[in-house]
Amino acid sequence: DAMVIQNPRYQVTQFGKPVTLSCSQTLNHNVMYWYQQKSSQAPKLLFHYYDKDFNNEADTPDNFQSRRPNTSFCFLDIRSPGLGDAAMYLCATSRDRLAGGRETQYFGPGTRLLVL
């Protein structure tokens, strides 16, 4: 089945130690998103890619970076994780708007990040 895969499902890192979260998709969607979600809150968009075009949100800290080497893969790099970065990180994909507004996002299962 076509899907969005995130690895790992749980990640424990140390304060200040760089960490990379990965996302892959078999849907061949050209838009990929990274969200941060803290407990009982709405997902917060960090950035998204439209093909290789990177779109950063104005309030996304510089500590968060992303790479999309090809259509299928997208990475979230946290350069120096702080305690406040502990959260669920959700990856999602969609077809672009030109495909019509009906297209929903397809989410991966998320990576739960714990910072010690």
Place this chain on the structure above:
Amino acid sequence: AQKITQTQPGMFVQEKEAVTLDCTYDTSDPSYGLFWYKQPSSGEMIFLIYQGSYDQQNATEGRYSLNFQKARKSANLVISASQLGDSAMYFCAMKGANFNKFYFGSGTKLNVKP
């Protein structure tokens, strides 16, 4: 600017009864889409239902239906015959026609009581 408002942080419903989760939105886009997602405690976001701004009829997907009132800018989710497995967070979201971004409401936590 796009904005989604969910005014019910938490809701309780008795098993087998119907429940309505409220969602209002604000946009200047003439064309947009409205989405509802379910997020169980496991964390995965599950797409439930979609309503387009030009759709003439309210969307339905099994036990889910969307009460779309365009003039009032509301898109309430109705879950009929609630089941224990419906206990989860529910998010309303909107996507404008000219952007690839989705805007989420703050969510409603639904608890279904046996």
